Amino acid sequence: MNIQIFGTKKSSDTRKAERFFKERGIKYQFIDMKEKELSKGEFNSVMQAVGGVDAMIDPACKDKDLLALVTYISADERAEKVMENQSVLRQPIVRNGRMATVGYAPDVWKTWK
Numbered sequence: 001m002n003i004q005i006f007g008t009k010k011s012s013d014t015r016k017a018e019r020f021f022k023e024r025g026i027k028y029q030f031i032d033m034k035e036k037e038l039s040k041g042e043f044n045s046v047m048q049a050v051g052g053v054d055a056m057i058d059p060a061c062k063d064k065d066l067l068a069l070v071t072y073i074s075a076d077e078r079a080e081k082v083m084e085n086q087s088v089l090r091q092p093i094v095r096n097g098r099m100a101t102v103g104y105a106p107d108v109w110k111t112w113k
Contacts, residue, residue, distance in 0.1 A: 001112060003028035006038060007092035013104040014092040020106050037086045038093070046093055049100035053079040056102050058090040 003021055005028050007014030021028045038046065047053050061067050067088055070081050082088055090102045096112050 001026060001096055004031060004095040005029070005092050006031045006033055006042075006095070008032060008034050011091040016104055017092040017094055017109075020109060033086060033089075033091070038083075038089075040083065042095070043083050043086075045098065046095065046100040046102070047079065049095075049098060050102050053082055056089050056093075057082065058088060061088045063087055 003026060005014065005017050005021070007017070007030075009015070009032065018028070018030060047056060050056060057067070057070060059067070063085075066085050070078055070085070070088055073081060092102075092104070094101045094105070094109065096109075099112060101108050
């Protein structure tokens, strides 16, 4: 397994994801999204794995103005706008090769080999 966890240290779900893998002795790479955002390729891979950009957006994000903007623009422009402003993404984003989850999803992670 090649686990990558994208998130921030302040996110409780990100800390829970780290603890999940640590307790099982599974090595992972943590990427702090305050320092390094998802690349375009990573973003597209995660978007495809989780079923589209709408599944990646956090309805409880702190930037309500940006959330309103990405919610009401056309679907064609939404992915590009979210890619530019990744603060609206749900955390953590956990990748294992082509598989990915958004948010805390231990039931899915248990099935990964």
